[in-house]
Amino acid sequence: MRKSILLVEDEKNIARFIELELKHEQFDVTTCYNGREGLQLALDENNHFDVILLDVMLPELNGIEVCRRVRSHSEVPIILITARDAVMDRVAGLDAGADDYIVKPFAIEELLARIRSILRRTSKSVKKPQLLQYKNITINQDAYSASVDNCPLELTKTEFDLLSLLMTNKNRVCTREQILEKVWGYQTDVETNVVDVYIRHLRSKLPKEASSYIETVRGVGYVMRE
Incomplete structure (x- = not known):
């Protein structure tokens, strides 16, 4: 069964690149470009996402706040995408409930590896x-x-x-x-x-x-x- 990913990234060129790579790897991808829309999609009961890729610096609602609000309602795995490499920025994301983070610029292979890792953990918990x-x-x-x-x-x-x-x-x-x-x-x-x-x-x-x-x-x- 194909896995579904929500990608929330305001830089459209980056979003398009990630989306194409994920689709090439046989993921279903839903993409949006601001935090408020991402939050609505994540909390919509009609949607089921296996992983959320969430940029930190987003318009309307930043990624840390989106992560915090999603986590209060759902245990869906969240990977933060951030341009900030400072320890406190990473800790803030983890404090908000993120499962992992990746720092820009990154190799798409690393992102795919982290997604696969989270999906393996999810499947093992069921088995x-x-x-x-x-x-x-x-x-x-x-x-x-x-x-x-x-x-x-x-x-x-x-x-x-x-x-x-x-x-x-x-x-x-x-x-x-x-x-x-x-x-x-x-x-x-x-x-x-x-x-x-x-x-x-x-x-x-x-x-x-x-x-x-x-x-x-x-x-x-x-x-x-x-």
Whole structure:
């Protein structure tokens, strides 16, 4: 079944190039050129997008705000496209709920690889129904839900995958590099800070006692111990 992508990019030459490449790779592509229209398309119940490619610098409504509003209603994977390479700009996008980002100028092959990586993660979550338990935290991978003492947790897809990984590897320290490979699906030497950002967000969404379950192993990574 062909996958559907929403592309929100105001530079029409870039948008057209990306659109043609995606269609060549057998994706269905819907393209728009401003943030407000992109938000409307993303939230329209008649649409089903498997991935959203979202430029940050958009007219009418910037990409960070679009991402934040989409994420409050949907867990559709979002890849931010940005011309800004500063760490704080990348962190702002991830804080808003983006699953990944790519910095202009980029090779189309890299963008395609990141899309395929996100789609693999999505498909794997469907193929492996499993109930995970750690103390009072329960994860239902079939329903893609998590709870503490039967109270639901509001997690993004990446936060959910991160918690699942740590619970699956109880008593085993997961390095930042291993987490990037398993959760994000690609190797990198810069974005290890992304792992720390998501750990912080995950802890903030857990009750105080449960947040302490995720231990930091200084200079290495993270672990949940029995």
